[in-house]
Amino acid sequence: MKRVDVAYVLLVDEHEKNVLLVKNKGPGASYYTLPGGAVEQGETLEEAAIREVKEETGLDVQLGGIFSVGEAFFKERGHHAIFFTFTGRIIGGEINISLPKEIEEITWMSTELAEQYVHISNGFEGLIDSKTTVPYILRGAGRPES
Template identity: 40%
Template sequence: MNRVDVVYSVILKKGKVLMVKNKKYDNWTLPGGGVEKGETLEQAAQREVWEETGLNVKVGKLLTVNEAFRQKENNHVLFFTFLAEAFDGEVVVQDKGGILDAEWKDLSFANEAVPYYEGGIEGLLETSLSYNFQGVQA
């Protein structure tokens, strides 16, 4: 299996979380994507947020690490989710080929769309770093 690192960012504003709708999978996720060769996790998180939402962010603490085997793609994926704070920009999709939309969503919506976090988004914010194996995925 190929090792793939993916970063996500939790960006909050007035009790909502910024989410993006991915074209490839037709689903809502946190802003994020693959770490490029020679890029740190923090750099990848900043780049992915900008590409998908038009926002510049300061990446904060690491909230969780999740792991999955994606057999269909022959990938062993590690997902790193960070807390991030927007300091500049407007929400505008830059990567129109990969992202259909970017919107501030209620936490209940986010928790249903991305059920990989034990305790939901709120739980990530209240606890120390956690690890969750997401299982073997087809």
């Protein structure tokens, strides 16, 4: 199985009541996720998270700590995915669907409803509202020289 790293960003509105989600066009049905996507070769998790949010939503973000780490096996694709979810805050840009072939909607959703789309397991309800994070630490000099 191929290992795939995915970086997401949890963005909460200024009232801390809603989470920004994107509705992705899927092969069968559309589905909601946090803005984010696959980490490209030579890219840090932070760089990927910031780039993906910009590409999918038009927003510029500043990242906080790690909100959660998860993983899944997608046998049909042959992928072992590791999901790194950062907290973040919007620092610029405007909401805009720049990838209409991939994204059909960008919406604010209540934290309670959003939990079902951000892959929070049973027993962890309320995790978004808890604002718990751990630091993200980039060791070394960053990207290797090409």
